[in-house]
Amino acid sequence: MATTNDIKNGTVLKLEGQLWNIIEFQHVKPGKGGAFVRTKMRNILSGKVVDKTFNAGLKIETATVDRGDYQYLYQDGADFVFMDTGTYDQITVSGETVGDATNFMLENQIVTIALHEGSPLYIELPASVVLEITYTEPGLQGDRSSAGTKPATLETGYTIQVPLFVENNTRVKVDTRDGSYLGRVND
Helix, strand or coil: CEEHHHCCCCCEEEECCEEEEEEEEEEECCCCCCCEEEEEEEECCCCCEEEEEEECCCEECECCCEEEEEEEEEEECCEEEEEECCCCCEEEEEHHHHHHHHHCCCCCCEEEEEEECCEEEEEECCCEEEEEEEEECCCCCCCCHHHCEEEEEECCCCEEEEECCCCCCCEEEEECCCCCEEEECCC
């Protein structure tokens, strides 16, 4: 058993039989009254995000979560197959667990998988990835980055908004949290 003082980003709590991942937390000590911890948590199974406040020092149950680096090998129907980079063991993860990470994953990419008692909970991608644009409408002469954006399809099949001057076969850096364009990458 831990207390609310042990809460950190990424901590997984077991509340009412469900697992919750701490996204944000803040220890608050008001001038009057007792201290408390304000958290924003995501339900690992449903993805629902809620705000919850705990009194300071309250005993909470944390779940044991093992995080490891895995290499994405291939998609098998609705499932995805990963390989543990340390032991070379393969693990199959359902499409629901992978979720939106499919928009930014290429074969052989290294990701972090969180496991609880051997079953995959969620996948963590790097904060940004470099992907190639396979199709976008051609820009017009004189288009600059401040003029606006246009849709562009990445090599994963996901569509993002890019500045008008970006062309086909351009490698771009993409934020994996919200799918935003971060800039061109020159190899």
